[in-house]
Amino acid sequence: MDRSIFLVRHTRTAMPEGICYGQTDTDVAGSFKSESAAIAEKFKDLSFDLIYTSPLKRCIKLAGFLGNTFVHDERLAEMNFGNWEGIAWDSIFSTSEGKDWFANYTRVRCRGGESFQDLIARVSSFLTEISAKQGNILVVTHAGVMRAMLVSLGLAAEENVFGIAIPFGCILKIAKQYEYKIDVI
Numbered sequence: 534m535d536r537s538i539f540l541v542r543h544t545r546t547a548m549p550e551g552i553c554y555g556q557t558d559t560d561v562a563g564s565f566k567s568e569s570a571a572i573a574e575k576f577k578d579l580s581f582d583l584i585y586t587s588p589l590k591r592c593i594k595l596a597g598f599l600g601n602t603f604v605h606d607e608r609l610a611e612m613n614f615g616n617w618e619g620i621a622w623d624s625i626f627s628t629s630e631g632k633d634w635f636a637n638y639t640r641v642r643c644r645g646g647e648s649f650q651d652l653i654a655r656v657s658s659f660l661t662e663i664s665a666k667q668g669n670i671l672v673v674t675h676a677g678v679m680r681a682m683l684v685s686l687g688l689a690a691e692e693n694v695f696g697i698a699i700p701f702g703c704i705l706k707i708a709k710q711y712e713y714k715i716d717v718i
Contacts, residue, residue, distance in 0.1 A: 536708075537669050540672050540674060540707065541595065541671065541674070542700070543587075543589075543674070545562035546559045547559055551623065552622070553621070553622055556589065556614070558590055561594050575704060576599065581671040582668030583663075584599065585603065592673045611674075615646025652678065655681075660685055
């Protein structure tokens with residue numbers, strides 16, 4: 534049996550736009566029901582053998598909407614931005630530390646947080662663990678995690694992956710037959 538992994542980014546959050554909120558456990562926006570229903574509609578003809586979710590409530594709520602049984606996995610949490618959590622991105626960028634990080638975010642850790650390389654390592658561990666599992670797997674997670682998975686699977690280059698748009702509610706299908714391929718649903 535072939536296996537497909539469906540990656541879904543959570544719906545809009547209650548956090549104001551422009552605020553850094555990686556592992557901040559923010560709630561979903563008031564548009565949750567309509568956004569979740571639109572995602573569920575895309576999956577109406579599919580069933581999932583396994584559902585995994587980030588432990589953050591914005592993902593848990595969507596996973597609960599899409600299925601009754603799911604597994605929380607800490608490795609699926611968004612990147613940890615450390616001391617910058619809850620601060621406006623514009624304010625972060627205006628500091629010398631912020632400028633240094635933006636110039637090399639793939640390798641440099643946020644103070645008190647992670648680098649993109651740290652996130653890739655976390656996600657690679659998850660992908661290795663599920664590699665032998667069969668059937669359709671749903672993963673409800675975050676844009677950063679989805680990008681780290683694309684890099685880990687060799688579907689995107691680290692230096693270009695942030696050019697891939699992953700809006701709220703985005704679904705990526707990753708199929709493995711002879712090699713991985715990606716489809717946006």
